[in-house]
Amino acid sequence: MTDEIAVVGAGRMGEGIALACLAAGMPVVLADVKERTDEERRAYCDRVRERLAEQLRAKLGDDAALAGLTVCGRETARLADAAVVFEAVPEVIEVKREVLAWVCTQVGESAVIASTTSTFLVTEIAELVDRPGRVVNAHWLNPADLMPLVEVSRSEDTDPDAVSRLTGLLERIGKVPVVCGASAGYIVPRLQALVMNEAARMVEEGVASAADIDLAVRAGLGPRFAVLGPLEFIDWGGGDILYYASRYLAAQLGERFQHPDVIEQNMSAHRRGLQDGTGFYRYDADGVAAYRAARMREFEEIFRLREPELRDGTPVPTRPED
Incomplete structure (x- = not known):
């Protein structure tokens, strides 16, 4: 062979x-x-x-x-x-x-x-x-x-x-x-299905136009998650922020925004991320400053490359009903 x-x-x-x-x-x-x-x-x-x-x-x-x-x-x-x-x-x-x-x-x-x-x-x-x-x-x-x-x-x-x-x-x-593991949707399709359905739901509800939702993702959500994965981002901002934001969104928009048990468990155990030195990842106190600086350089590089495109805009399709 x-x-x-x-x-x-x-x-x-x-x-x-x-x-x-x-x-x-x-x-x-x-x-x-x-x-x-x-x-x-x-x-x-x-x-x-x-x-x-x-x-x-x-x-x-x-x-x-x-x-x-x-x-x-x-x-x-x-x-x-x-x-x-x-x-x-x-x-x-x-x-x-x-x-x-x-x-x-x-x-x-x-x-x-x-x-x-x-x-x-x-x-x-x-x-x-x-x-x-x-x-x-x-x-x-x-x-x-x-x-x-x-x-x-x-x-x-x-x-x-x-x-x-x-x-x-x-x-x-x-x-x-x-x-x-053997779970429907693997990783990426499972995550992106939630995002795409919620984006379509916001258009349906009249929250924002399709163009503005897509621009918000391209200028905000996309670059952010290109540098920090979603679990790393929880640690970066603090698991407590997601905990309280999820409770508010669930009350306003429905149970689909309810946080999973692991978020509450991390809160109770003081595993909120960078502020506690542990969350979904562990952080060496002596290395946190260098870690933050490295991630910020990645953000700066992405926005340096994307800024002309986002500033000048790129053509988007016209919706059939427009």
């Missing part, structure tokens, strides 16, 4: 994963498993190669890395040398069951099988293969070749070696893997 990567499913996600791997110098087998005639298959594979060559030239200045790519159909796919196989077929459980059953007949015993599903839990995907312990979900964010984050979901039955091998591979191709 080599460091070869196989991507099963040659749609937009499959192409994006193949591009990310090729750009990092990794050989890739990209298998198109959709049913096609021989002529349709050849034409489709040629188009895929052309698209990837064009993107590699734009990204690297040449398409030399394309030499490491094999685009093929199921009939000619060779997966036995793949260390990791990414399943990237449509979000239909019957399709995944059939394709993963085929994958299991093709790969080596130690190959990690990683589903890119955004819908099904890793425990559900694991039921579709012959060795469930080697199955991990790898949720790439679109566009897969550009977005650094890949959310790696494992269950209690997942082999820890499968997780470490997958995260190690992702790091080698320049990605930022994060590990989470």
Whole structure:
């Protein structure tokens, strides 16, 4: 077995994963498993190669890395040398069951099988293969070749070696893997669904225009969370601020703003963040000043880059009813 990567499913996600791997110098087998005639298959594979060559030239200045790519159909796919196989077929459980059953007949015993599903839990995907312990979900964010984050979901039955091998591979191709349990929505989709629904609700309620809400996020919420993650931000401002703000918002706007138990527990235990030296993170008193200064420099750099755009404005779509 080599460091070869196989991507099963040659749609937009499959192409994006193949591009990310090729750009990092990794050989890739990209298998198109959709049913096609021989002529349709050849034409489709040629188009895929052309698209990837064009993107590699734009990204690297040449398409030399394309030499490491094999685009093929199921009939000619060779997966036995793949260390990791990414399943990237449509979000239909019957399709995944059939394709993963085929994958299991093709790969080596130690190959990690990683589903890119955004819908099904890793425990559900694991039921579709012959060795469930080697199955991990790898949720790439679109566009897969550009977005650094890949959310790696494992269950209690997942082999820890499968997780470490997958995260190690992702790091080698320049990605930022994060590990989470088998829970609907992973991390990012679960967070962003709340934000997007609340933004839509504010438009519905007439609180602000779509343009002003989006500008508020781009000029405020977005840059803030680009430097400080939400839990780090709780510690930065103080868990007590979130505690009291949540109580007020819940009373005014509904239970969806009620804080979780951990916020009250941290309040009671004097784990409010920087002010107590501990919260969701621990803080060395001697290093807090340097930590604050470093984060402020990051804020300044982001706003230095974004200030002309935010000041001058960028065109936004016109809503149908406008």
